[in-house]
Amino acid sequence: xxxxxxxxxxxxxxxxxxxxxxxxxxxxxxxxxxxxxxxxxxxxxxxxxxxxxxxxxxxxxxxxxxxxxxxxxxxxxxxxxxxxxxxxxxxxxxxxxxxxxxxxxxxxxxxxxxxxxxxxxxxxxxxxxxxxxxxxxxxxxxxxxxxxxxxxxxxxxxxxxxxxxxxxxxxxxxxxxxxxxxxxxxxxxxxxxxxxxxxxxxxxxxxxxxxxxxxxxxxxxxxxxxxxxxxxxxxxxxxxxxxxxxxxxxxxxxxxxxxxxxxxxxxxxxxxxxxxxxxxxxxxxxxxxxxxxxxx
Amino acid sequence: xxxxxxxxxxxxxxxxxxxxxxxxxxxxxxxxxxxxxxxxxxxxxxxxxxxxxxxxxxxxxxxxxxxxxxxxxxxxxxxxxxxxxxxxxxxxxxxxxxxxxxxxxxxxxxxxxxxxxxxxxxxxxxxxxxxxxxxxxxxxxxxxxxxxxxxxxxxxxxxxxxxxxxxxxxxxxxxxxxxxxxxxxxxxxxxxxxxxxxxxxxxxxxxxxxxxxxxxxxxxxxxx
Numbered sequence: 001x002x003x004x005x006x007x008x009x010x011x012x013x014x015x016x017x018x019x020x021x022x023x024x025x026x027x028x029x030x031x032x033x034x035x036x037x038x039x040x041x042x043x044x045x046x047x048x049x050x051x052x053x054x055x056x057x058x059x060x061x062x063x064x065x066x067x068x069x070x071x072x073x074x075x076x077x078x079x080x081x082x083x084x085x086x087x088x089x090x091x092x093x094x095x096x097x098x099x100x101x102x103x104x105x106x107x108x109x110x111x112x113x114x115x116x117x118x119x120x121x122x123x124x125x126x127x128x129x130x131x132x133x134x135x136x137x138x139x140x141x142x143x144x145x146x147x148x149x150x151x152x153x154x155x156x157x158x159x160x161x162x163x164x165x166x167x168x169x170x171x172x173x174x175x176x177x178x179x180x181x182x183x184x185x186x187x188x189x190x191x192x193x194x195x196x197x198x199x200x201x202x203x204x205x206x207x208x209x210x211x212x213x214x215x216x217x218x219x220x221x222x223x224x225x226x227x228x229x230x231x232x233x234x235x236x237x238x239x240x241x242x243x244x245x246x247x248x249x250x251x252x253x254x255x256x257x258x259x260x261x262x263x264x265x266x267x268x269x270x271x272x273x274x275x276x277x278x279x280x281x282x283x284x285x286x287x288x289x290x291x292x293x294x295x296x
Numbered sequence: 297x298x299x300x301x302x303x304x305x306x307x308x309x310x311x312x313x314x315x316x317x318x319x320x321x322x323x324x325x326x327x328x329x330x331x332x333x334x335x336x337x338x339x340x341x342x343x344x345x346x347x348x349x350x351x352x353x354x355x356x357x358x359x360x361x362x363x364x365x366x367x368x369x370x371x372x373x374x375x376x377x378x379x380x381x382x383x384x385x386x387x388x389x390x391x392x393x394x395x396x397x398x399x400x401x402x403x404x405x406x407x408x409x410x411x412x413x414x415x416x417x418x419x420x421x422x423x424x425x426x427x428x429x430x431x432x433x434x435x436x437x438x439x440x441x442x443x444x445x446x447x448x449x450x451x452x453x454x455x456x457x458x459x460x461x462x463x464x465x466x467x468x469x470x471x472x473x474x475x476x477x478x479x480x481x482x483x484x485x486x487x488x489x490x491x492x493x494x495x496x497x498x499x500x501x502x503x504x505x506x507x508x509x510x511x512x513x514x515x516x517x518x519x520x
Binding site: 002003006199200202203204205206207208209210211213 | 345368371372373374375377379385387398399401402403404407446450
């Protein structure tokens, strides 16, 4: 057993020596990490849904009644050439009427006696490839001859964007609070470990232990607690999400309704976040205590 | 090997613990450091291992002025010294062998060195066969021998014993001094702080007496 192995063993022994303290520390860190995991899932779900909604969002450009078929073809080409346009569908008067009938299913008397060809104009439904370009697409479409009105559902997009912003901020706040709590808990546990090893440390100093030698077991102790908590939290959150997912609406299953993304497109984000955080809080938390109580 | 040149130590700019100390201890010497409580003996030891900083003067260990070394070098300075304390300072949750191995781990000894040095030092202090005992299962004298074995295990050129027999009866104390003498006879410099007047008188070694921070006596073959 070389020095490195010895230091690892010392770190592990420290954990076992006060196993009840280790257990309660990891319990709290698991709890905070799991809460954070829920927020990461929420964040990811909102973002995916926002992206989906943005793809579904589009604008409707109404065509003047006088437009000939050739003119309509020309307009279609014009719109297709605008950067940011993903696809374009032509909706003739007939299908516009059918759509309206669908919308007013139970109140069809609204439509009775109306001249459908006058009420419902033909239109293009334009979808965006890139939501950032929605405004410029709208302006470009409005300028095209033969288009008399462009309807653009910006209130929905605004609402959806602001939801995602709120969720992002919330995630940051929750993450920060969780970090502070976890670092505090770990550093407190390491403080106790340093105290209970005071005698060893004193003797080590007289014998001529380097700072690295004294510090390493405590840093490892913190790191092991952090990573182990991350692993447990990951298992909990994975099982929890997979079970919940089977009972929740899934993304894309019905248009316009919030749906959940499958875990296969989520797990690695959570795993990476957990490992990085676990290591960070473990190493940083123990370093704080070592600097303060070991005076090295 | 150890040289103090005009060394003074004041605590808080007021209390003078040591005043203008000049002395030289050669390699392989056996030195008693005596004097009443508060005479500066402990400060003297602490200055050598840089646990305290000298207020003025130079302290040379192996011709290197340690008042100028960096903090990072302190552990390596301390590896030149093996310490034995009045209260033994053993780890009571570890066996005799584990206590000794602990010291060897600290200086990052190899597996082979650990194996060899454990046996050599146990033999030296006469504790062979007790390696798996816990300190509490041993007598006071034996516990101090464990501390001695731990101090010599890392092969330091200097052994410092701070009142090593303060907690022991005279007969046991004599045994400890005999072992220290034996360690010294193999070339290790030994510095012993003690109040054991009889032993000092009997052993005929160099005696440095401190009083109120000053050297009042330095006899090559002195008494208490």
